[in-house]
Amino acid sequence: xxxxxxxxxxxxxxxxxxxxxxxxxxxxxxxxxxxxxxxxxxxxxxxxxxxxxxxxxxxxxxxxxxxxxxxxxxxxxxxxxxxxxxxxxxxxxxxxxxxxxxxxxxxxxxxxxxxxxxxxxxxxxxxxxxxxxxxxxxxxxxxxxxxxxxxxxxxxxxxxxxxxxxxxxxxxxxxxxxxxxxxxxxxxxxxxxxxxxxxxxxxxxxxxxxxxxxxxxxxxxxxxxxxxxxxxxxxxxxxxxxxx
Ligand code: PGA
Numbered sequence: 001x002x003x004x005x006x007x008x009x010x011x012x013x014x015x016x017x018x019x020x021x022x023x024x025x026x027x028x029x030x031x032x033x034x035x036x037x038x039x040x041x042x043x044x045x046x047x048x049x050x051x052x053x054x055x056x057x058x059x060x061x062x063x064x065x066x067x068x069x070x071x072x073x074x075x076x077x078x079x080x081x082x083x084x085x086x087x088x089x090x091x092x093x094x095x096x097x098x099x100x101x102x103x104x105x106x107x108x109x110x111x112x113x114x115x116x117x118x119x120x121x122x123x124x125x126x127x128x129x130x131x132x133x134x135x136x137x138x139x140x141x142x143x144x145x146x147x148x149x150x151x152x153x154x155x156x157x158x159x160x161x162x163x164x165x166x167x168x169x170x171x172x173x174x175x176x177x178x179x180x181x182x183x184x185x186x187x188x189x190x191x192x193x194x195x196x197x198x199x200x201x202x203x204x205x206x207x208x209x210x211x212x213x214x215x216x217x218x219x220x221x222x223x224x225x226x227x228x229x230x231x232x233x234x235x236x237x238x239x240x241x242x243x244x
Contacts, residue, residue, distance in 0.1 A: 001225050001242045002034040002119060002160075002204065003232025004059060004087055009037060011044035017235055018048030024239030025054065031225060033242055034085045034119075035232070039073055046082030057085025057119070060093060063103075063110035075114025086111045087227075089121045089145070091164045101144030108146060112153050119158045119204065119227065120146055122185065126165035134163075135184050142188045154193050158202045159185060160227040166207025168229060175216045175223070178205045182222035211240040218244050 009017065014037055025033055036057035037045050045056040062072035078086060088111060089104035104120060111118040122145075124137040138161075146157065161181050166173050173181070182203045190198035205217055206227030217223050232238040 001031050001238075002036060002057065002085070002087075002227045003238050004090070004206070004227055004229050005035065005037045005041075005233060006059070006092070006229055007038055008233055009041060011041050014041040014044040015048050017233075018045065018052075018054075020235035021239055022049070022052050022054065024235060025242050026052070028239075028242050029053070031242065036085060036087050036119075039078075042078070042081045042083050055084040056082065057087060058083050058116075059087045059090065061086050061088070061107055061111055061114075061116070063106040065110075065114075075110045075116055079114045079116055084117055085119060086116045087119045087121065087160075089141075091121060091123055091162055091167060095164070101141055104141075104145040105148050108149065108157060109153065112149075112156055117156060117158065119160050121160045121162050121206070121227070123160075123162040123164050123167075123181075123207070129163065129165060134181060138181065138184050139188060142185065142192075147188070147192050151193050151197065154189075154197060155200070158204060158225075160204040160206050161185060162206035162227060164207075168208070170208050172208040172210070172213050172217075173205070175220045178217060179220040179222040182220070186222070209241060211237055211244075214241045214244040 034055040034057045058078045061075050088107045093099040108118045122141040124134045128137050186198045202224040204225040204227045205223045209226040209228045210231045
């Protein structure tokens with residue numbers, strides 16, 4: 001269960017969140033929990049999460065380790081700041097910041113090389129779903145990106161299926177719709193990496209996951225967890241998602 005805070009909260013607000021959140025998930029041993037705050041809050045989050053089961057993640061990384069790349073942050077820097085996870089290829093990065101399947105692959109490799117666990121996002125836009133292109137889009141994103149990982153690399157990633165039309169809109173994919181897309185992704189994994197990899201890879205659903213719809217989504221055996229945006233900003237609401 002991963003929270004993507006996007007561009008929200010300051011270090012002080014991060015500290016307050018953890019103070020409220022940790023007691024609510026202290027007994028939640030059924031899943032891994034991660035919070036992905038903005039870069040500037042990673043240190044505060046790592047400090048606040050110390051001794052708990054909650055991991056911290058970044059929301060992006062650049063694929064070079066260091067250099068003249070103003071404004072960028074590298075995998076080794078994120079790792080050294082104490083984070084374990086990194087979200088890669090979020091649709092907001094694809095839509096607003098020019099992320100492509102090729103750069104998703106570069107970032108995923110760099111994250112793995114730095115010892116971070118990538119959460120790689122895929123998903124279709126509304127017009128693509130309406131044109132029955134969902135499977136084709138997922139196939140292109142998979143084959144043009146993470147399918148170039150070695151089997152050893154692939155075994156370390158988590159995939160997040162995030163239909164773009166469901167993100168921040170309150171329009172959640174029905175559990176059946178999400179499960180269908182997850183089956184498509186698992187089929188792609190099976191074709192490329194084999195049945196064992198397909199059964200082991202964790203596929204999270206993301207897009208308007210809330211306390212009141214998480215149970216139905218998680219009832220689908222295809223759905224291994226959730227990547228939560230808006231509802232992860234408030235401790236009680238994210239805790240109730242974790243404890244679905
Ligand atoms: P949302 O965002 O839960 O606010 O829809 C999900 C995401 O973008 O990861």
